[in-house]
Amino acid sequence: MSTPIVPQKISPTMTPSLNPMFRFQWEKAQDCFVLLFPEGMVKLNGGAGEIMQLIDGKQNVQKITDTLNNKFPDAGDLAPDVHEFINTAIEKKWLYHD
Amino acid sequence: MTNQAANDRQKQETSAMVGPPLWLLAELTYDCPLHCPYCSNPTQLSETKNELTTEQWFQVFNQARDLGAVQLGFSGGEPLLRKDLEALVKYSRDLGFYTNLITSGIGLTEKRIGKLKEAGLDHIQISFQGADPELNDAIAGRGNAYQQKFDMAKSVKAQGYPMVLNFVLSKQNLEQITDIMRLSCELEADYVELATAQYYGWAYENRDHLLPSREQLVEAERLVNEFREQQQGKGPHFIFVTPDYFETRPKACMNGWGSTFLTVTPDGSALPCHSAKMLPLTFPNVKDKSIGDIWQQDFSFDYFRGDDWMPQPCKGCDEKEKDFGGCRCQAFMMTGDMHKTDPVCSKSEDHHLIQAAIDSAIEPSTPILKRVNQKAMQHAKNTQLSIARTKV
Numbered sequence: 001m002s003t004p005i006v007p008q009k010i011s012p013t014m015t016p017s018l019n020p021m022f023r024f025q026w027e028k029a030q031d032c033f034v035l036l037f038p039e040g041m042v043k044l045n046g047g048a049g050e051i052m053q054l055i056d057g058k059q060n061v062q063k064i065t066d067t068l069n070n071k072f073p074d075a076g077d078l079a080p081d082v083h084e085f086i087n088t089a090i091e092k093k094w095l096y097h098d
Numbered sequence: 099m100t101n102q103a104a105n106d107r108q109k110q111e112t113s114a115m116v117g118p119p120l121w122l123l124a125e126l127t128y129d130c131p132l133h134c135p136y137c138s139n140p141t142q143l144s145e146t147k148n149e150l151t152t153e154q155w156f157q158v159f160n161q162a163r164d165l166g167a168v169q170l171g172f173s174g175g176e177p178l179l180r181k182d183l184e185a186l187v188k189y190s191r192d193l194g195f196y197t198n199l200i201t202s203g204i205g206l207t208e209k210r211i212g213k214l215k216e217a218g219l220d221h222i223q224i225s226f227q228g229a230d231p232e233l234n235d236a237i238a239g240r241g242n243a244y245q246q247k248f249d250m251a252k253s254v255k256a257q258g259y260p261m262v263l264n265f266v267l268s269k270q271n272l273e274q275i276t277d278i279m280r281l282s283c284e285l286e287a288d289y290v291e292l293a294t295a296q297y298y299g300w301a302y303e304n305r306d307h308l309l310p311s312r313e314q315l316v317e318a319e320r321l322v323n324e325f326r327e328q329q330q331g332k333g334p335h336f337i338f339v340t341p342d343y344f345e346t347r348p349k350a351c352m353n354g355w356g357s358t359f360l361t362v363t364p365d366g367s368a369l370p371c372h373s374a375k376m377l378p379l380t381f382p383n384v385k386d387k388s389i390g391d392i393w394q395q396d397f398s399f400d401y402f403r404g405d406d407w408m409p410q411p412c413k414g415c416d417e418k419e420k421d422f423g424g425c426r427c428q429a430f431m432m433t434g435d436m437h438k439t440d441p442v443c444s445k446s447e448d449h450h451l452i453q454a455a456i457d458s459a460i461e462p463s464t465p466i467l468k469r470v471n472q473k474a475m476q477h478a479k480n481t482q483l484s485i486a487r488t489k490v
């Protein structure tokens with residue numbers, strides 16, 4: 001069994017939620033999901049957009065990972081990607097966690 | 099190929115290259131209750147009766163959003179003086195804009211903050227002139243302004259908005275910088291812009307009274323860094339912007355002229371930046387042309403795109419992609435020629451004008467001017483700074 005290398009701060013039972021300071025939406029003109037905040041915008045890449053869509057303050061990291069693994073069965077285990085993104089997003093204060 | 103065909107082709111190529119006007123600044127009215135001497139708005143002001151109607155603004159928002167605009171700032175003057183502000187917020191928010199209110203805080207009430215929230219307003223930015231009532235109200239030219247701003251900032255946070263505080267720094271208030279940062283913490287601001295005035299409009303007339311000395315700035319920057327260290331990642335994010343007069347390279351013009359930023363003035367003029375009206379160019383009006391035509395095809399918006407317009411030393415300079423030759427308005431104000439290299443650049447033959455300005459600010463020879471006619475003074479906006487935060 002191979003254990004994926006994941007950042008230690010993120011645990012599967014943690015439930016992330018969007019910092020209310022940010023707004024998450026699809027931008028047609030940019031052809032991607034974005035985070036909007038006072039006078040600014042961050043464009044998210046495809047993977048980040050997929051993860052962010054599932055963040056609703058109710059689903060925990062495990063649930064989010066399962067959903068994505070089902071949605072992209074050929075992509076291999078997505079846990080490391082999910083953990084890495086959520087870790088970065090918390091550092092950048094886009095996300096809060098319980 | 100005929101000339102016409104060549105022109106058409108060139109037009110198409112231009113519009114294909116031009117990205118969307120991501121940032122739309124809607125200057126709703128020139129009317130303002132304050133009288134700041136650093137006001138960066140044009141010194142000749144229009145009458146309020148020529149202001150765009152609610153319907154006309156709706157159309158502007160629709161067209162800009164279709165092009166891909168995403169950030170919308172409501173400013174003025176004082177945008178709260180527009181009775182249809184809530185309607186404008188609601189309409190644009192429903193279109194998917196991130197809506198920013200840029201206000202002096204005068205005319206705001208707890209109730210109105212609530213009504214704007216209901217309409218979908220995303221964020222409120224309040225400008226301050228100083229860290230205590232005496233200095234703030236002396237600069238703003240109005241008693242009680244400080245207390246009003248203070249109370250409203252509290253209420254903005256209490257009602258759950260992200261909040262940006264904007265302190266316009268000048269030699270009149272730079273010594274208060276530590277108090278300003280403490281006040282920002284007390285008010286629980288999310289971002290704080292500590293920005294020296296841009297010297298356009300009224301601020302240019304009053305430059306000798308506003309421009310700090312290099313020593314003052316160095317000291318202020320040291321205090322900001324010291325304060326940041328004590329914060330340990332908590333509290334407001336402080337953004338300190340020094341005037342470009344003390345640099346040897348100019349600031350980039352808004353990400354490039356006509357690249358990101360579109361201002362629509364109260365009477366419907368469309369500008370690549372809020373100061374551009376001073377330039378000897380004819381700018382289009384949203385009453386006559388769609389935002390798409392303006393952005394993609396208008397002569398004035400295209401005029402300083404790319405580097406064809408550049409004279410030397412900019413044209414042959416390997417830094418032109420970084421700063422686009424600097425600010426057109428500054429070049430025009432200081433040299434009388436809007437094409438020239440921004441005098442802030444040490445490669446400019448006009449660079450001595452900057453040193454002269456710094457020297458002359460050490461001992462001002464004329465009294466400070468305050469705009470009182472038409473009660474139309476505008477609070478400062480630091481759009482250049484704001485755009486720096488738009489990561490695109």
Ligand code: SF4
Pocket residue numbers: 350351352355370371372373374424425426427428482
């Ligand atoms: S840098 Fe100067 S020319 Fe460019 S947008 Fe700002 S004021 Fe206008």
Ligand code: SF4
Pocket residue numbers: 347348411412413415416417418419421422423424439440443444445446
């Ligand atoms: S010469 Fe022009 S392009 Fe080069 S650094 Fe100076 S302003 Fe910028």
